[in-house]
Amino acid sequence: MTADISACREALAHLDIDDNPQTVRQKSRDFYWYSPILKEQLDDVTADLVIAPRSVEEVVEILAACWKHDVPVTTRGAGTGNYGQAMPLSGGVVLHMKHMNEILEIGDDYFVAQGGTVIEHIERSLRAVGKEIRLFPSTMSSATIAGFIAGGSSGVGAIRWGGLRNPANIRRLRLVTMEETPQIIDLVGASDISKAAHAYGVNGVIVEVEMPADPATDWVDVIIGVDTFENSCRLALEIGDDDTVCKRMLSNFEAPIPFNYFRRHRPYLEESEAVVAVTVSTETLDRLVEVVEGFDGATLRLRYDQLEEGVKLPAAFELAWNHTTLRALRVDPTITYLQMMIPRPVMFEKLAEVKDRFGDELLLHFEFTRFDGVVSPVGIPIVRHTSNERLEEIIQILELELGLPVFNPHRITLEEGGMKKTNPHQLAFKKQADPKGLLNPGKMIAWKDPDWSPSPGKTYLFAE
Ligand code: FAD
Incomplete structure (x- = not known):
């Protein structure tokens, strides 16, 4: 199968096409450079063309022409994915969703938006009518809703509603197949x-999504300093389990992550302290303050509702999730990161083992989310990067010796990313929806190797 790019380009010449090598290269990139391993692997990846459809009809037309001329298509939202997900490994067309950015409907408890709609725009539009989005990534100011669904997994709101895998969090997807x-x-x-x-x-x-919209709550960010990371975990669990504290986000960070990397927050922080960041409803803020004041070793360091006049700080969620890594990378480009599950029942035991084993080579950062209704930590530690070999070794030790599942952010495939095993339903659906295998080639191992199996001892977050 040889792609005939020029015939495809000619057939689609009346559409919004960009073939300037510089901008095409730029639109062929995501945040893959977070990973020193992917940076080495993917630096030369580039598409031939970027095409930006203005309607579902144009998406259909583009996919039909690409099918006819055997041209691979990689869909792009905002390109904020971290694992090279939006990078066209086999060249071809990047289908840029930037024009398909309309909110189509806001109902009593749902909204319908085009796939390329930026999440912040959705949240603002919902707020204007007294509602709010349920779940969003910390990149909400640029990320698109379909990019979040296709590439992301969890985010702000997950402490109340669980991640995107919770069936209640996505109601309908409209998609166009590649036939x-x-x-x-x-x-x-x-x-x-x-x-x-x-x-x-x-x-x-994905050209259209329908998701729940909840009644709007007034939220406020609160930053709490805690004497040790263990105590910050205890406090986070106490806040997490306390249903009288209504929260949208609950995160904690080992010292010196906050002081060293949250530069604009530094005046409020102590270098030696761990931090718990909470986005809490204004209605239950007093209750949160009560919990903090009753906790030995915790000090309320910053309430965004009491910021001095004229002071503007990034929202707490822009310190959390994968923004923690971004902030650390801005200060120290040599660091990298991992993503891992810390089973709650053995959390403190595992914490001690990780620290014994790695010391400051791994600085811990947890996001607290609901798994099957239980508040549980997800680890997104900052890792001191010395070599790619050492990084692979750390992953092996965590998984095989300490029994901690790592969702490896240094791999480009769905399977190896560790979020799941080969998913037989996704594979079967691909056979039907993309029989030539032209959509985002190289990202699903099972397409070429249906018998692929994960390395022994590896644990996966989801059964399938
Ligand atoms: P892209 O990066 O453009 O695409 C992501 C994947 O989806 C690609 O495989 C792409 O091909 C596919 N895709 C995009 N649009 C479509 C479509 N219309 N139809 C079909 N497939 C499509 N992720 C989280 O889950 N939670 C977080 O809190 C979070 N925080 C982050 C913080 C930082 C600083 C960074 C850099 C990343 C973070 N991420 C997070 C990862 C990423 O931002 C999110 O997954 C984001 O929602 C991706 O949206 P996007 O529009 O940029 O998608």
């Missing part, structure tokens, strides 16, 4: 939605 005559299909219900959610766009282009 001779592309189909427009609606996926409804958990089992169908899981075919395209967190599938890196390998089995369809």
Whole structure:
């Protein structure tokens, strides 16, 4: 199968096409450079063309032409993914969703938006009518809603609602398939939605999403200093389990992450302290303050509702999730990161083992989310990077010796990223929706190797 790029370009010449090598290269990149391993692997990746459809009809037309001329297509939202998900490994077309950015409907408890809609725009529009989005990544100011669904997993709101895998959090996806005559299909219900959610766009282009909208709450960010990281975990669990404290985000960071990397917050921080960051409802703020004041070793360091006049700080969520790594990278470009699960029942034991084993080579950062209703930590530690070999060794030790599942952010494939095993439903759906395998090639191992199996001893977050 040889791609005929020029015939494809000619067929689509009336559309918004960019073939300037510099901008095409730029639009062929995401935040893959977070990973020193992916940076080495993917630095030369680039598409041939960027095409930005203005309507579902244009998406259909582009996919039909690419199918006819065997041209690979990689869909792009805002390119904030971290694992090279939006990078066109086989060249071809980057399908840039920037024009498909309309909110189509706001209902009583839901909204419908085009796939390329920036999440902040959705949140603002919902707030204007007394509602709010349920779940968003810390990149909400630039990330698109379909990019979040296809590439992301969790974020702000997960302490209340769980991550994107919670069936209540996505109601419907409309996608366009990659066939001779592309189909427009609606996926409804958990089992169908899981075919395209967190599938890196390998089995369809999501052109429309329907998600829940909740009544708007007034939120305020609070930063708490705590004497030790263990105590910050205890405090976070106490806050997490306390249903009288309504929160949208709950994160904690080992010292000296906050002092060294949250530069604009430094005047409020103590170098030796761990930090708990909470986004709490204004209605239950007093209760949070009560909890903090009753906790030995905790000090309320900053309330955003009491900021001095004229002082503006980034929202607490822009310190958390993968923004922690971004802030650390801005100060120290040599660091890198990992993503791992810390089972709550053995949390303190594992914490001690990690610290014994790695000391300051791994600085801990947890996001607290709900798994099956239980508040549980997800680890996004900062790692001192000395060599790629050492990074691989750290992952091995964590997984095989300490029994901590790592969702490896230094791999480009769905399977090796560790979020799941080969997903037979996503594979079966790809056979139907993309029979030539032209959508985002190289991201699903099972497409070429259906018998691929993970390395022994490796633990996966989801059963499938
Ligand atoms: P892109 O990066 O453009 O695409 C992501 C994947 O989705 C790609 O595989 C792409 O091909 C596919 N895709 C995009 N649009 C479509 C479409 N319309 N149809 C089909 N497939 C499509 N992730 C989280 O889950 N939670 C976080 O809190 C979080 N925080 C982050 C913080 C930072 C600083 C950074 C750099 C990343 C973070 N991420 C987080 C990862 C990323 O930002 C999110 O996954 C984000 O939602 C991706 O949206 P995007 O529009 O940039 O998607």
